[in-house]
Amino acid sequence: MSKNTFSIGGVHPHDSKISRGCAIEQLPLAPTVYLQLSQHIGAPAKPIVAVGDKVKVGQPIAEPGGFVSAFIHSSVSGTVKSIAPRPDLAGIPQMCIEIAVEGDEWAPGIDLSDTLVTAIPEDNKAIVEKIRLAGVVGLGGATFPTHVKLSPPPGSKCEMIIINGCECEPYLTSDFRVLMEKGEQVVVGAAILSQVMGGVPCTIAIEVNKPEAIAHMEEVIGKLGYKGISVMPMKMRYPQGSEKQLIDAVMHRQVGSGALPISVGAVVQNVGTALAVYDAVQKNKPLVDNTLSVTGECFPRQANLLVRVGTPIKYIIDYLGGVPEDAVKVISGGPMMGKAIANLEASTLKGTSAILFLTAKQTLRAPESGCIRCGKCADACPMGLEPFLLQRLARANDMEALEQNAAQDCIECGCCLYSCPAHIPLLDIIRQAKGAVLGAIRARAAAAKAAAEAK
Amino acid sequence: MSQLTISPSPHIHSKDSTTSLMRDVVIALLPAVICSFIFYGWREILVMGVSVASCVLLEWVITKYLLKKPSTIADLSAVVTGVLLGLNLPYTTPWWVVFIGAVVAIGVAKMTFGGIGQNIWNPALVGRVFLLVSFPTYMTTWKQPQGLFGLDAVSGPTPLGAIQEGLLSGASVQDLTAAYNYRDLLFANLGGSAGEVCALALLAGFVYLCIRKVIKPWITLSIFATVALTALIFWGVNPARFTGPVFNLLTGGLILGACFMATDYVTSPMSLWGGVIFGVGIGFLTMMIRYFGSYPEGVSFAILIMNSVVPLLNRWFHQKKFGRK
Known part of the structure; x- marks a missing residue:
């Protein structure tokens, strides 16, 4: 048994890798894909195609909007139908390029063969x-x-x-x-x-x-x-x-x-x-598809799918038999850090790793009770923070103490909330506090920079 | 599926709940409770029954009619307080004295501070100490018990009480401790309140709690280590005046206190080093009271005194943060 691991905190949820035996299958093409312009950290990409343009798979359709930004390529061949806001997973409108799929024609220069190329270029x-x-x-x-x-x-x-x-x-x-x-x-x-x-x-x-x-x-x-x-x-x-x-x-x-x-x-x-x-x-193949797991105990048709970026979530779920009756939550990603999907019409992003279905028994939170000061949250925190203290400071809105106690270091892994026997929504509260503290730190840095430039 | 549920991550939770943790504490206390029933018979069952029932009833009445909040008795913390209070009383305690103890434990020490998680002092210990100073006769008189199955168990004063009296009348510790052998101390068969008498049953419960990861052993171990070390020093200097380490570890309420009262979540420090200092403080104060105080036993007082320091210890000792000096 390996002993290699990190030094502070952590939890051991059951690994539930029930789709581990499912070989990767190719998902048939959806009739329409929607490629979000902001699907990376940093500035949103800027469209370089216009409505009505014909595009091929792997053709760039948006260019980086800054140094920290990324190209976006068409994941299908077809016609650009619209460049307009469309509700994302959370229901928040995001700029998307809509492409109606026609055939599957790839841009020239892309090697689609299975041959393994092992010689690495020198430059x-x-x-x-x-x-x-x-x-x-x-x-x-x-x-x-x-x-x-x-x-x-x-x-x-x-x-x-x-x-x-x-x-x-x-x-x-x-x-x-x-x-x-x-x-x-x-x-x-x-x-x-x-x-x-x-x-x-x-x-x-x-x-x-x-x-x-x-x-x-x-x-x-x-x-x-x-x-x-x-x-x-x-x-x-x-x-x-x-x-x-x-x-x-x-x-x-x-x-x-x-x-x-x-x-x-x-x-x-x-x-x-x-x-x-x-x-x-x-x-020479751009990032136009990625592998994601579709899983959950209540989902009969487990799968690992190779999916074109921008495929509507609903299309994927319907292909596998639809949302199960007893699922109350559909999650994009894993159960610890994934996001609950509010809008099944939304499309996958480059970083979408899973669609997970959870039942009421698995996911609904128990009512919050009083903190019994057991310290399980602090034992679980991999950053060595004290969530019980941070949530108290956050409820008291004590920004200075929050920063002193390193609320800004929170990685939002969810270990605190996962392990709290009193079901206190620790991470919900700390996440908001962290945002406020980071804002204050940035504002201070900006002010200091401005003052230095003024001299 | 008719509607999607939306909430922030994480979307799953560990199986732990306040109720499950308290249930584990009750399970851990069961061996000691059963031992006390066997040694002391129906009167001990009465004491335990009145203690648990009044603690739960009082918490229910107070939350419902005084605080007008949802009842918290389902979390089983009142049951834990009731069992601990029961184990802290002699089996001869009259039912109405037990009830007064429960009123002080739940009504005063727990609910006036706001209920579970808010109290500064361990409720069961506050109840016990209140009874000790208010009804000393009931709390320190030990009669020949009639155990279940006709087991002829205990008589006379507690070992610590006997030694204090003996020392006052001029006898030496060697003569006084000669009456006890360590096997008896481990397997009970001595005078004392229910929870003071069966070391092995209590230790089994403590090991269970550690294995189930309900508590961590550091507080308890530092209490034992400090008691042993302090006793070793004093006993080494003057064995005629001071009792030795093994005797002090096995007598009185030390094991019950160190395993189940000092490790109470609410009234003990959160951090590792805070807990160690807390334990050292309890061990040292216990020995000072035993050696020099007017009471023969000092564990309860020592824990209550150190309970008062916990907010400071929580302020001084923090987790080591990732990537920070």
């Missing part, structure tokens, strides 16, 4: 540019543009690439299936990333509840023969796949408050991202 700058042009973003949840992560600020040095294959969220199995079925591509992707960062070692972190994936990846690495790539089995513990926690677990280094992983010499990329990097660099 690192060209590689990063290819990744940027392919619209690759982090697929582990944060959807941070990958080319930005691969361009560390001057003065910082990467010492290790960590490929995040923990998949510590219960239910999710898409990364597991990718490791099992596209392990070679992931390893080539990892080798590309390691070369770009200066030939640093690369660790593929996989939790021990996926022993097949650990064995398979070790075999693939041995077969492909790249230097410096290794698999690290991790103890099962949530939130191991969180960037800061994973760096702590693998490198025994803690990223400081408000700092980036590169400050301790780490760059973390998700398994899906490594695959997207392979596709972009070796196959």
